[in-house]
Structure formats: C-alpha cells, structure tokens
Amino acid sequence: MELAIDRLTKQYKNKIAVDRFSIKLKPGVYGLLGANGAGKTTLMRMICDIQKPTSGVIKYNGKDIKTLGENYRNILGYLPQDFGYYPDFTAYDFLMYIAALKGLSKGKAELKVNELLAIVNLENERKQKIKTFSGGMKQRLGIAQAMLNNPKILILDEPTSGLDPKERVKFRNLISSFSQDKIVILSTHIVSDIEFIADEIIVMKEGKKILTGTPEELLQNLKGSVWKCIAYDKKEVEMLNNKYCIINIHQENNQVELRIVSNQKPTVNAVNIEPNLEDLYLAYFQEK
Amino acid sequence: MRALVKYELKKIFNKKMNIVVIISCLFLIILLFSLSGTDFLATDESGESYKGKAAIILRKKQIKEIAGVLTNERIVDEIKRLQELKNNPDNIAIDSYGEKDLSREVYNKYLNNRLNLLTNINHVYGDDYINGLSTLDLENEKNFYESREKRIEELIVSSQDYKGRTYTNKEKEYWIEKSKNVNTPFEYDFYFGYSNLYSTYEMLIIGLIAICICISSVFSGEYQHETDKILLTTKYGKSKGATAKIIASYIFAFILFSIYLVSAILAVFLMFGAEGGNLPIQLLNILSPYNLTFAQSLIYNVVISYAVLFGIVGLTLFLSSKIKNPISTLVIDICIIMLPVFLSIKSGFGIINKILFLMPYNAIYSNFTKMVSYKLGNIILDLPIMTIVTYISIMVIALICAKKTYSKHQVE
Numbered sequence: 001m002e003l004a005i006d007r008l009t010k011q012y013k014n015k016i017a018v019d020r021f022s023i024k025l026k027p028g029v030y031g032l033l034g035a036n037g038a039g040k041t042t043l044m045r046m047i048c049d050i051q052k053p054t055s056g057v058i059k060y061n062g063k064d065i066k067t068l069g070e071n072y073r074n075i076l077g078y079l080p081q082d083f084g085y086y087p088d089f090t091a092y093d094f095l096m097y098i099a100a101l102k103g104l105s106k107g108k109a110e111l112k113v114n115e116l117l118a119i120v121n122l123e124n125e126r127k128q129k130i131k132t133f134s135g136g137m138k139q140r141l142g143i144a145q146a147m148l149n150n151p152k153i154l155i156l157d158e159p160t161s162g163l164d165p166k167e168r169v170k171f172r173n174l175i176s177s178f179s180q181d182k183i184v185i186l187s188t189h190i191v192s193d194i195e196f197i198a199d200e201i202i203v204m205k206e207g208k209k210i211l212t213g214t215p216e217e218l219l220q221n222l223k224g225s226v227w228k229c230i231a232y233d234k235k236e237v238e239m240l241n242n243k244y245c246i247i248n249i250h251q252e253n254n255q256v257e258l259r260i261v262s263n264q265k266p267t268v269n270a271v272n273i274e275p276n277l278e279d280l281y282l283a284y285f286q287e288k
Numbered sequence: 289m290r291a292l293v294k295y296e297l298k299k300i301f302n303k304k305m306n307i308v309v310i311i312s313c314l315f316l317i318i319l320l321f322s323l324s325g326t327d328f329l330a331t332d333e334s335g336e337s338y339k340g341k342a343a344i345i346l347r348k349k350q351i352k353e354i355a356g357v358l359t360n361e362r363i364v365d366e367i368k369r370l371q372e373l374k375n376n377p378d379n380i381a382i383d384s385y386g387e388k389d390l391s392r393e394v395y396n397k398y399l400n401n402r403l404n405l406l407t408n409i410n411h412v413y414g415d416d417y418i419n420g421l422s423t424l425d426l427e428n429e430k431n432f433y434e435s436r437e438k439r440i441e442e443l444i445v446s447s448q449d450y451k452g453r454t455y456t457n458k459e460k461e462y463w464i465e466k467s468k469n470v471n472t473p474f475e476y477d478f479y480f481g482y483s484n485l486y487s488t489y490e491m492l493i494i495g496l497i498a499i500c501i502c503i504s505s506v507f508s509g510e511y512q513h514e515t516d517k518i519l520l521t522t523k524y525g526k527s528k529g530a531t532a533k534i535i536a537s538y539i540f541a542f543i544l545f546s547i548y549l550v551s552a553i554l555a556v557f558l559m560f561g562a563e564g565g566n567l568p569i570q571l572l573n574i575l576s577p578y579n580l581t582f583a584q585s586l587i588y589n590v591v592i593s594y595a596v597l598f599g600i601v602g603l604t605l606f607l608s609s610k611i612k613n614p615i616s617t618l619v620i621d622i623c624i625i626m627l628p629v630f631l632s633i634k635s636g637f638g639i640i641n642k643i644l645f646l647m648p649y650n651a652i653y654s655n656f657t658k659m660v661s662y663k664l665g666n667i668i669l670d671l672p673i674m675t676i677v678t679y680i681s682i683m684v685i686a687l688i689c690a691k692k693t694y695s696k697h698q699v700e
Contacts, residue, residue: 048521050699070523078521080699084513088302093295100291101522101529145518 001027001061003047003153005182006054010042010207014200017042019207020056029179031198033277037286039207040187041081044155047185050080060153074103077151079142081158081187087131089121091141094130095148102149102227109148116144119174121167135162143171146203154178156186160193191277202278203284210284215277222275222283225263231256231268240266247282289528289535296506296536304500309543314551320491321552324484325559325634335396344560348478350401362407363432367421370406373398374422401674405476408574411438420687433472440467443504443696444659448645459661462668467577478572479564482582485556486572489589489653490549495548495626496597496648501619502544503537505614507605507694512612516582517657517699526695533694534605534687542594549590564604569656578670589653592675596652599679600625610694651675 010018016283018039025048032040038211042140047058049065049072058065065072081121086094092113095183100107116259130138139162146154158174166192167261175197194201194215201218203211212219226247231237241245246264248259259273260266261283294432300306332348338346344366356362373379373394381391390399398408406418412435414420443465448454455463507530519525532542565583568574580588589596600621607617628647644650645660660671 043642045517045699050517050520050697052698072525073521073525076521080514080517082514083517085513086299086302086515089298097293097295098518100295101519101524103523106291113520142518149523172463190473 001152001181001183002059004059004062005043005047006059007042007102008046008051008058009054010039010046010051011054013224016207018046018053019069021204021207021209022056023202023212025183025185027179027181028199029175029184029186029197030187031194031201032204033191033194033201033281034187034204037206038204041157042076043158043204044187045080047153048076048155049073062069074149075152077146077149077154079146079156083142085138085141086129087129089130090127091130091133092126094141095145096252098145099148102150104149112148112150113144116147121143121144121170134269136164136167137156139163140167143174153193154182154184156184158188159186162187163212191281195277202281203280205246207286218280219275219277222261222280224272225261225283226273226275227258227262227269227270227280228267228273229258231258231267245283246281289532292524292528293536293539296532296630299509300502300506300536300540303505304501306503309501312612313494314493314548317491317548320494321479321485321488321555323557324488326452328484328559331396331400333348333397335392335599340477341559344480347401347480350563351476351480353480356475358405358432358474358476360432360473364426366409366427367408367424368426369398370402370418370421370632371424371426383506393644408571411426411574413440430626436472436574437467442462442578443575445661448637455661456663458666459663459668460492462670463577463653463659465659466579466670470577470579471568474568474570474574475566476571477564477567478561478583481557481560481562482586483572485553485586486589486653486655487547488552489557490649492548492552492593493543493649493652495545496600497515497622498548499544499597500539500600500625501618503540503601503604504608504617504621504624506533506537507609507690508614508617509608511697512614512637512640514699516697520695520697521697527567530694534691537601537605538598541597545594547599549593553586572655573657576655576657577659580656585654588656588672592654592672593652595676595679598646599682600685602618602690606686606690606693609697645671646675646678651679 001279005021005023005025008018008021009016021043024161030113033042033262034040036285042051046053060068060072060075089097095113095116096109100117101114104112117126122137122140122144125133130141133141139159143156143159146156160171172193175186179197179211186194186198198215200214201210202209203218229234229240231240235257237249240260245261246258249259250257259279260270261275299555325344326340328343328347329342330338330347332338332346374392379390379394380388383389403418406421409432410418410420412420412432413424441464442457444460459646492607510519519529522529528632566581567579569585576648579587593614602619603624607620608614611617625648628649633641633643633644633650642660642662645658654672654675656672658671662671662674663670
C-alpha cells in the first residue's frame with residue numbers, strides 16, 4: 001500500500017498554502033508538524049479529496065484518487081480540525097448515519113458503532129443529544145466516526161485538541177493499536193502526542209515540506225545543540241533571549257534555569273542535554 | 289439508501305424553526321380557505337341577508353331551483369324573461385348610481401338566484417354585467433352554443449396586445465379546434481365548492497414557501513455548519529448521500545404539500561360540499577375553451593400544483609447546493625415565487641408576459657379560461673400543459689446541477 005503525493009500545490013489568489021509538496025507514504029503513523037498556516041490542514045483536505053489542488057497529483061497504489069472516487073473514499077477516514085455536528089442527533093444516530101454513508105450494512109454498523117462508542121468512552125452517552133456534549137466528548141465522537149469503516153488511510157487533523165491528558169493517552173494507545181498496515185497521518189500542536197506515536201515526522205513550513213524522518217533521526221540533527229544553563233539576573237536572561245532560541249525558562253529561588261537550542265555553547269556553565277521534539281519544533285518555528 | 293433518507297428527513301424535522309413554519313402555515317392555509325365559507329353572503333327573496341353556513345344553505349337551495357340542462361330553449365327563455373322584466377316600467381327603479389335598473393323587489397325575487405348564470409351567459413354577447421342580454425335581438429338568436437363558438441372565434445381572431453401582437457395562425461387554429469371540442473349543452477347546478485376553492489387556490493403558495501424555508505438548508509446547511517468536511521469524505525457522501533438528500537426533500541415536500549392541499553380542499557368542501565364535480569367548468573366562464581368538468585379541472589390543478597412544487601423544490605435544492613447561506617437561497621426563492629404578485633398581466637403575447645404566466649404564483653393554479661399558448665417548433669402547448677412541462681424540466685435540470693454542485697463542493 002502506498003500513498004504518493006507528487007508536487008501538490010494549492011494556491012489561493014496571492015497565497016500559496018501548499019507548495020510543491022511531494023512524499024511517498026507507506027503504512028505507518030505520520031506526524032505532521034508545523035505552525036499555524038503552515039499548510040497542514042490544506043494538505044490533509046487535498047488528501048481527502050475535499051479540496052482541489054491547483055496542481056500536482058495524489059495517487060493511491062499508483063492510481064489517481066480522483067479517478068478512484070468511491071473506492072478511495074471507502075478506505076479513507078477523516079477527522080477534520082473544526083467541523084459541525086447535528087445538535088439534535090444522538091451520538092448513536094450520528095454514528096449510524098455516518099456508517100450508512102460509509103456503506104456499512106445495518107447489522108455491521110450497529111456492531112461497529114457500539115464497539116467504537118465503548119472505545120471512545122461514550123457508551124453511557126450513546127442516547128444523549130450531541131448538543132449536550134462537551135468539546136472533548138464531541139472530539140471523541142469525531143474520532144469514532146473517522147474509524148467506522150476501519151480505514152486503510154486515516155487522516156486526523158488536530159485529533160487531541162479538547163481532550164484531557166487521560167483521554168489523550170487513551171487516544172494515543174488507540175492509534176497505536178489501530179495503525180498496523182495502515183497509513184495514519186495526524187497533525188497536532190501537542191508535540192508529545194507525535195513523539196509517542198509517530199513512526200515518522202513530516203515538518204511543514206510555509207506550505208513546504210522542510211524535514212522528514214523518524215523522531216530519532218530528526219533529534220539526531222539536534223544532538224549537541226540543546227543546552228541547559230543558569231542565569232542569575234534579569235539582564236542576563238534578556239541578553240540570552242535576544243541571542244539564542246530559548247525553549248524554556250524556569251525560575252527557581254534567585255536563579256533562572258534556561259533551555260536553549262544553539263550550535264554554540266551559550267554560557268560557560270551551560271550543560272549539553274538530550275533534545276526532544278519540542279526543541280525541534282521551537283527551533284524551526286520560533287520567530288526570531 | 290433507506291437509512292440515509294431516514295436520517296435526512298430527521299435533519300429536516302429536527303429543526304424547531306421548521307416545525308414552527310410547518311404548523312403556522314397549516315393554520316394560515318386552513319384559516320384563509322375557511323374564510324370563503326365563513327364570510328359567504330347570500331340574500332333571500334325578501335332581501336334578508338345571511339352569512340356563513342346559513343348563506344351557503346340558502347344559496348344552494350336557490351341554485352337548485354333553477355338547476356338543469358342549459359338547452360338553447362332554456363337559455364332563450366331565461367333571456368326572454370329578463371327582457372320582459374326589464375321592459376316593464378313597473379319593475380324599474382333608480383339605483384344607487386342614479387341608473388335605471390330592476391327594482392330591489394324584482395331583483396331579489398327573480399334575478400338574485402339567476403345572476404351568476406345570466407352574467408356568465410352574457411359573456412357570449414358582451415362583457416358588461418347582463419346588459420348584453422337585455423338588448424339582445426332574440427329573433428336572430430338561433431342557437432346559443434353557436435353564438436358562443438362564434439364569440440370565442442372572434443376573441444381569438446381579434447385579440448391583440450398594446451403592441452399589436454396577435455395569435456399566430458397555428459395558435460388560432462389550436463384554440464378554435466379546442467373550443468369546438470367542448471361538450472354542450474352545459475348543465476347548471478350548485479358548484480360553489482369548486483368556485484370558492486378556486487377563488488383562494490393561489491394561497492397554496494404559502495405552503496410552497498413553507499416547504500422552501502424547510503429545505504433551503506438541505507445542502508447549504510452542511511456547508512454552513514461544516515459537516516460537509518465529514519460527509520464528503522465518506523464513500524457515498526458525494527453520490528448516494530446527495531441522492532438521499534434529494535429524495536428526502538421530495539418526500540418531505542410531497543407529504544407536507546399534500547397535507548396543505550387536503551386541508552385547503554377540506555376547509556372549503558366541508559362548508560360548501562363537494563357536489564358539482566360532474567358540471568362543466570364553463571359555469572365559471574362560459575367562454576372557456578377547455579372541455580373539463582370541475583372534478584377533472586381539480587385533478588388537473590392538483591397535477592399542475594405538484595409540477596410547480598417539484599420544480600421549485602428542485603430549484604431550491606440547486607440554490608442550496610450553490611449558495612452557502614440558506615437565507616440567500618430563501619430570498620431568491622421568494623422573489624421568484626412572489627414576483628408576479630406585483631406585476632399585472634393581461635395578455636400572453638409578449639415573451640415577458642408568457643414567462644410571467646409561468647411564474648409560480650400565476651402557474652400554481654389555472655382557471656382554464658386564459659387562452660395563453662406557447663409555440664414550441666410545430667407544437668402548440670396551452671398554459672396548463674406548458675406549466676407542467678416547464679416545471680418538470682426545471683426539476684430535472686436543477687436536480688442534475690444540484691447533485692453535481694454538491695459532489696464537486698470544495699470545503700473552505
């Protein structure tokens with residue numbers, strides 16, 4: 001199974017949202033990382049065939065997804081970043097409706113809906129109207145609908161937004177158990193989510209793919225560039241902030257502990273530490 | 289597909305706004321159609337006035353007294369009687385306009401229950417009240433039905449609008465031929481259920497507007513509430529999903545309009561009764577060229593109404609698939625539906641007038657008296673047929689476009 005994206009471009013008047021994006025995706029979990037406006041959502045929508053690219057092509061197993069039509073959508077699951085529900089539908093009705101649109105027979109749909117409601121912990125709320133749901137509950141319902149057809153390609157745009165830490169852990173486990181032999185692409189601002197479940201990370205900036213690799217590969221590039229150092233007064237913190245990319249500032253007693261990404265040792269007392277994905281994200285996206 | 293249609297219907301009925309509109313319009317329709325009965329007036333021989341059900345009973349009794357086949361002899365007798373009364377100075381008085389006319393007593397005793405009949409017969413001899421009959425030379429009046437045909441022919445040949453436009457020769461032939469096929473002699477009896485139903489029939493447009501309000505968000509609601517992002521990525525979201533929306537809209541429109549239609553008919557018929565179905569529609573206008581009974585004309589009108597409904601539903605769905613905001617869809621819909629209310633049209637010769645005749649408010653009901661025709665190549669179609677053809681065509685084209693637009697919709 002392969003999803004190949006070839007020089008995909010989306011242009012809105014004067015703005016290029018996605019710029020000649022190419023990649024070949026094999027089964028695995030892909031974390032799409034990028035700042036707001038980097039083009040992640042536009043890219044995902046084009047993969048889902050709900051936005052037309054200005055140029056470029058997306059092929060599933062060598063065939064253009066446009067020509068595959070229903071056959072492509074049959075193996076697709078999508079959780080959009082912002083989307084609406086039918087407030088007067090119950091959770092069960094909503095999932096049954098989407099299941100019908102996904103072509104599941106009534107019997108199969110009932111089994112799958114009950115199974116997913118249990119997985120996303122909405123079993124007791126199945127007969128409640130969606131308008132009574134909290135943001136997190138709606139998000140869990142959204143995750144359930146995306147997985148109804150056991151999709152081979154699962155696209156999740158900010159799936160963990162609105163979920164509490166416990167739910168996020170549950171979601172990560174769900175994706176990990178689900179992703180075997182499937183292509184899962186997820187975008188998130190919560191870097192730790194990607195760190196835990198992504199096999200490969202795709203970093204996007206201004207519509208372009210600027211980096212890809214496993215978390216280990218990407219972090220390897222940062223090895224020796226992440227420092228922990230102590231500053232003793234406000235003036236020194238200010239000076240370091242102007243000069244380096246500061247990842248974290250932590251005040252403790254009369255001193256300030258700083259986490260800095262830099263190729264050079266920022267201070268005499270700086271100690272080299274293990275980089276993480278947050279360092280990578282901020283190193284690439286912090287505006288200087 | 290059944291499940292999808294069920295959920296689409298659920299979406300329509302789940303909206304509180306829709307329920308309010310549906311119920312309000314039902315009450316409004318029942319009220320408007322009942323008014324023809326509750327406000328009905330009749331006067332007896334002594335000049336005493338009655339209103340509502342009592343007036344209807346009195347009127348029915350009066351009509352029954354003069355009911356029967358309108359043979360040539362019967363019509364001549366009626367005219368002769370009128371002339372005799374008018375020619376007798378004892379029967380004449382000065383009316384409120386200062387004109388000489390039959391006195392109130394004679395009017396109440398003789399003319400009151402015959403006025404509809406005589407006014408209608410008078411159309412063959414002139415346009416004005418019953419004056420044509422009063423001065424008619426009965427010596428030369430051999431056959432009423434021949435005179436009627438002659439009059440229709442004259443109207444067809446001489447009709448022209450302010451720009452001098454007339455019927456084409458083919459149209460003239462069509463109408464003269466159609467008119468000749470009308471069964472005569474006419475039978476006269478009580479038909480007020482039908483005539484009063486027809487006098488308010490256009491008000492069913494309220495039901496049409498209610499349906500448009502309810503379905504204006506069928507497609508655009510998905511765009512507006514961003515549910516399109518999920519629906520259009522599902523296997524059948526762009527195909528069966530769109531078809532289900534269309535089917536559900538039509539089921540909803542058909543059921544609701546049928547409820548409105550039946551309520552309207554019942555509101556009138558419960559007051560006036562449904563009798564008169566076998567009588568010719570010429571009792572409404574003697575010059576009508578359509579060979580139809582009242583019952584047939586009602587069926588014909590129901591078919592026309594459904595054709596208009598289906599066309600407008602198709603158009604609404606197309607607009608809904610194209611425009612993100614349901615309010616905009618609704619505004620366009622209402623403009624199309626209500627435009628003819630503000631424009632008066634008399635002839636059907638100019639292209640704009642011909643189009644106006646086909647606009648929903650004018651087209652939803654036909655009284656089968658207008659001789660408006662459309663030339664499509666060598667074929668001549670009269671207004672009712674053209675209405676059906678037009679709205680069914682609109683429906684087919686609009687639905688193809690709606691489905692295509694929705695399936696190609698790009699999320700924002």
